[in-house]
Amino acid sequence: MSGTEPLGAIDRLIQELNRLPGIGPKTAERLAHHLLAASRVQVMALAEALRAIKDNIRRCQQCCNLTEGELCAICRDPRRDPALLCVVEQPRDVTALERSHTYRGLYHVLHGRLAPLENVGPEQLTIPQLLQRVQKGGVREIIMATNPTLEGDGTALYLSSLLAQSGVTLTRLARGLPSGSVLEFANNQMLADALEGRRAF
């Protein structure tokens, strides 16, 4: 409504929504008008949920995943294997791996990946905390589960050089064809990974 109507509150909401990733000016406007028409209860629930994540969420003291307590539910779970660590970039990677119901060890969340061009070095990540965990002992294997990208691979490589002398077994997630895909549309790197990583029947 710029230009004609100095509707501070609506414009401000559109502006704030527009800051979110994947929400352009048109979508922000559509969402704002939806919220204007929505019930007060619904809008306040969203506002309260936003406040709550900043007031109640912190990092787990052990694995740095996000939690509302001192330790996250995974670190507190006595049925999980504490000798097995899976290093991931983001909390959402933990969510994704947990969804597969395959992994029964603990995690370490780096909160990013090394990106020298963006000034993200080891000290911006939770790498010191990871080294401390390893030094305390009791870790048998560390699975590098950073993203299969240039930066993710670089981060895993850096970590493996830091941990080379630690006596811990270092592994990384398998690469190959994505399940359910067709060979015809696989790119060169996928096919190279799939051939290189082939296993006996």
Added chain:
Amino acid sequence: MSGTEPLGAIDRLIQELNRLPGIGPKTAERLAHHLLAASRVQVMALAEALRAIKDNIRRCQQCCNLTEGELCAICRDPRRDPALLCVVEQPRDVTALERSHTYRGLYHVLHGRLAPLENVGPEQLTIPQLLQRVQKGGVREIIMATNPTLEGDGTALYLSSLLAQSGVTLTRLARGLPSGSVLEFANNQMLADALEGRRAF
């Protein structure tokens, strides 16, 4: 994080975001994780903007558009022609029409359209307020600018029957080919409208 981590605050935010139109579970999760990583200042600005639209925004006492005062900026503007009313379904339609910088009259916002199947009748819209405005006098022309849809047309037709005896000129927005389109891809209704509404060079 369902099943493994009772992360109340994060789950609640994902749930609330997921209620918004066009935001599915995946997008809600992505947005929530963005907000978790975003600065406290940014998240609180969004929460505050949400609160503000419910606390500060009401309907203009004259045209029913959304405003922060008694009368909206358009109704307050002495340069606008008060004898010309444009009837629209939603506040966002006012925004769209204002963006064209073509219209210099006032508006009337219905806040919906007649939809008997959804139990939206005349009393759910601001039709009584529109009739009052007309009865007060001083209105020369009413432009029906409801959406060119079945329900929008139905609403305009209903209004025109109510106002037939009022002595006010009733018009509706022109229909035809959308500017910048190509004839080849126009549908039958567009072409029929374009032919029917043809004007002399």
